[in-house]
Amino acid sequence: MSARNSAVVLGHEQRPGTTRTLLTAxxxxxxxxxxxxxxxxxxxxxxxSVRSAAxxxxxxVGSRDEVxxxxxxxxxLEHLLFKGTKNRSALDISSTIDAVGGxxxxxxxxxxxxxxxxxxxxxxxxxxxxxxxxITSATITTIDVDQERQVVLEEIAxxxxxxxxIVHEQFSRALFGDAPLGRSILGTVENISSLSRRSIHGFYxxxxxxxxxxxxxxxxxxxxxxxxxxxxxxxxGGVDLAGEETPYVPPKVKTKVSHTGGYVKFDKTTExxxxxxxxxxxxxxxxxxxxxxxxxxxxxxxxxxRLFQEVREKRGLVYTVxxxxxQFQDAGMAGVYAGCSPKNLExxxxxxxxxxxxxxxNGITEAELAKAKGQVSGGMVLGLEDTSSRMSRIAxxxxxxxxVPSVSQVLERISSVTLEEVQALAHHLWSQERLTAVVGxx
Numbered sequence: 001m002s003a004r005n006s007a008v009v010l011g012h013e014q015r016p017g018t019t020r021t022l023l024t025a026x027x028x029x030x031x032x033x034x035x036x037x038x039x040x041x042x043x044x045x046x047x048x049s050v051r052s053a054a055x056x057x058x059x060x061v062g063s064r065d066e067v068x069x070x071x072x073x074x075x076x077l078e079h080l081l082f083k084g085t086k087n088r089s090a091l092d093i094s095s096t097i098d099a100v101g102g103x104x105x106x107x108x109x110x111x112x113x114x115x116x117x118x119x120x121x122x123x124x125x126x127x128x129x130x131x132x133x134x135i136t137s138a139t140i141t142t143i144d145v146d147q148e149r150q151v152v153l154e155e156i157a158x159x160x161x162x163x164x165x166i167v168h169e170q171f172s173r174a175l176f177g178d179a180p181l182g183r184s185i186l187g188t189v190e191n192i193s194s195l196s197r198r199s200i201h202g203f204y205x206x207x208x209x210x211x212x213x214x215x216x217x218x219x220x221x222x223x224x225x226x227x228x229x230x231x232x233x234x235x236x237g238g239v240d241l242a243g244e245e246t247p248y249v250p251p252k253v254k255t256k257v258s259h260t261g262g263y264v265k266f267d268k269t270t271e272x273x274x275x276x277x278x279x280x281x282x283x284x285x286x287x288x289x290x291x292x293x294x295x296x297x298x299x300x301x302x303x304x305x306r307l308f309q310e311v312r313e314k315r316g317l318v319y320t321v322x323x324x325x326x327q328f329q330d331a332g333m334a335g336v337y338a339g340c341s342p343k344n345l346e347x348x349x350x351x352x353x354x355x356x357x358x359x360x361x362n363g364i365t366e367a368e369l370a371k372a373k374g375q376v377s378g379g380m381v382l383g384l385e386d387t388s389s390r391m392s393r394i395a396x397x398x399x400x401x402x403x404v405p406s407v408s409q410v411l412e413r414i415s416s417v418t419l420e421e422v423q424a425l426a427h428h429l430w431s432q433e434r435l436t437a438v439v440g441x442x
Contacts, residue, residue, distance in 0.1 A: 010402030011041050011214075012247040019223070027406040031394055032223040036231070039211030039245040043394050043404070044226050045218040047387060053124050053219025054391035056116035057131050058399055060214070060248050061207040063187075064110045064180035064328075072187015073203045075108040076152055076195060081115065082106070083144040085137040087236075088130070096130050104130075108185055111250075111328060112399060118388055121220040128217075128226075129233045135208060136237030145197040153193070156186050163439045164339060167274040170266050171437040175280065175333060177258025210234075211245040216395035219387040255331040261433030273345040273440030277352055278335025279432040284327035284400050290410075291425050292325050292334070294417045297372035298364045299323040299355075299426075300336060304371060306364070307336060310355050317348050334429050342440055349436070360430035363423025377414050381407065 014020060016037040023031040023045075030046040063074050084090045097104045102119035104127075115134060119127045159165050169184055176182030186192075217226050234241050257280045282288055300307035300323025311321045321338040336356070340348045364372070383389050384407065397404040 008403045011035065011043075011398050012249045012402060016244075016246060019227075022404045023406050028408060029390070030223075031404050033398070034223070034227050035247065036210070036241045037245075038241040038243040039209075039247045040230075040234075040241055041214045041247050041398060042223075042227055042230055043214060043216050043398050044221060044223045045390050045394050046221060046223070047219050047390065050220050050387060051121055052118060052387050053121050053127075053217055053221050054116065054118045054387035055124065055127055055131060056114055056216045056391050056395055057135055058214040058216065058395045059113040059115075059135075059208060060111075060212040060250065060399060061113055062109050062111040063183060063185040065207065066180060066183075066203075068178070068183075069191070070195070070199065070203060071183050071191045072152070072185075073195060073200055074113055074207075075185050075187065076148070076192065077140075077200055077204055078106050078108045078113055078115075079148045079152060080140050080144055080200065081134045081138045083141075083148060084139055085133045086139060087133055087137060093130055093134065096126060100126065102127060110181060110185060114395075116388070116391070124217070124219075124221060124226070125229050128229045129236070132230065132233035132237055135213070136234060136239045138204065140197060140201045140204060142197045145195075145200060149192060149195075152186070153189060156189060156192065159184075159186060163268055163270045163272065163274045164337070166266060166268065167276050167337070167437050167439040170264055170439060171276040171278055171335065171435065172333070174259050174262065174264045174435055174437060175257060175278065176255060176331070179255060179258070181255050181328060181331060182258065209245075209248075210239065210241055210243070212248040214247075214395055214398050216391045216398070218390035218394065250329050253330050255328070257331070259435055261435060263436045264438070266437075266439045267442050268439055270440050271341075272339045273342045273438060275338045275340070275345065275349060275352075276335050276437045277349070277356070277434050278333055278437075279429055279434055281325050281332030281334035281429065282327055283330050283332050285329075286327070286332075288421075288425055289327060290413045291417050291421045293376050294369065294372045294414060295364070295422045295425055296323050296325050296334075297375045298368040298422070299359060301372070302375055306359070306368065307352065307355055311338060311348060311351050315347075315351065317344050317351065321348075321352075345438070345440070353434075356430045356434070359426045361427070363419065363426050366419060369417070369419050369422060373414055373417065377411050380410065380414075 014035045019034040034042045100123035104117040106115040173182045318340045325334045
């Protein structure tokens with residue numbers, strides 16, 4: 001069962017130069033999408049009861065688009081776009097947002113890069129102009145590349161000081177091997193130290209094109225006005241939005257899993273042993289993702305979850321234990337993380353293994369199902385109380401699936417999950433050979 005209405009036109013199917021209403025106000029929020037002739041998608045959600053707006057420019061490029069010699073380029077570039085444009089210095093960029101009491105930041109993931117800000121509704125035009133200027137007119141000078149290199153290296157060093165981060169990276173590396181999904185988003189010290197201005201600027205010119213962009217705005221705004229402001233900002237940046245391109249659609253590829261089963265160990269002097277046990281999971285197009293969200297909540301999503309109760313409450317072996325799922329275009333992972341005293345590692349591993357064996361064989365109980373549905377539904381609704389989360393929801397839905405379901409549709413899909421569906425998915429996931437990654441002292 002899908003949350004998508006069969007009458008919905010996907011973003012990449014919409015005729016360039018047109019505007020569509022995706023959701024009405026009666027469906028929880030007025031959501032509109034305009035596709036410009038060059039393929040740029042603009043999607044907004046009107047929230048007339050607030051006095052702010054969140055704006056995000058989402059770029060369909062991430063670390064998985066890098067070849068091995070470019071590892072870390074997408075994240076490095078994210079930093080550099082804050083360093084200045086043809087029209088603004090780095091100080092000008094930050095000062096413009098600070099002067100109106102706004103917030104601005106960015107992030108890079110395996111598949112997308114996002115630059116976002118949150119401002120008063122009266123300051124939306126200035127915020128759009130600054131963000132678009134960063135995207136279209138970054139200078140990326142040799143001086144900036146060399147200055148920011150040490151900042152990125154410091155970020156890598158900070159990651160290397162966190163064994164919880166390392167164990168997740170080691171797990172991904174073991175699961176996907178030396179493929180883009182298996183590599184670090186931050187890159188390596190060797191790669192970052194050797195990346196040139198020419199290489200990074202080439203990455204920028206190749207991937208930061210209008211057809212790869214989704215601009216999402218949520219708040220006290222008007223869709224038509226937002227479209228005009230964005231058109232004007234791109235015109236100031238010298239970018240032609242009147243081309244014949246359609247929105248970029250990632251190619252259908254299939255990431256191969258390098259290891260199913262096995263054990264990897266990274267020796268590091270720490271007070272705790274950090275453990276991940278996991279398996280290949282669902283890709284983001286799999287409709288079972290709704291079932292997985294419910295199952296994940298029951299397995300290790302909160303203090304009443306089975307893992308928390310068995311490992312922490314009953315035995316006092318850990319402070320942190322949780323389950324997780326991560327979905328990509330063509331692959332995914334499901335896993336369990338725990339941090340414990342090295343002397344308790346064997347026992348913690350055994351207890352987690354017993355829980356996973358049990359759910360793979362028998363699924364969860366009716367009581368756990370009902371509780372998990374409430375947790376997922378409540379968490380989703382409570383998480384959509386501000387403009388930033390609303391902006392992120394419509395952008396991710398558009399980029400990942402090409403449409404935006406209403407909150408009610410998603411809640412109905414979660415409510416319809418059955419015990420049999422959860423049991424089938426639990427068996428599918430956790431009857432696979434399990435890969436274990438450990439970071440800690442010898």
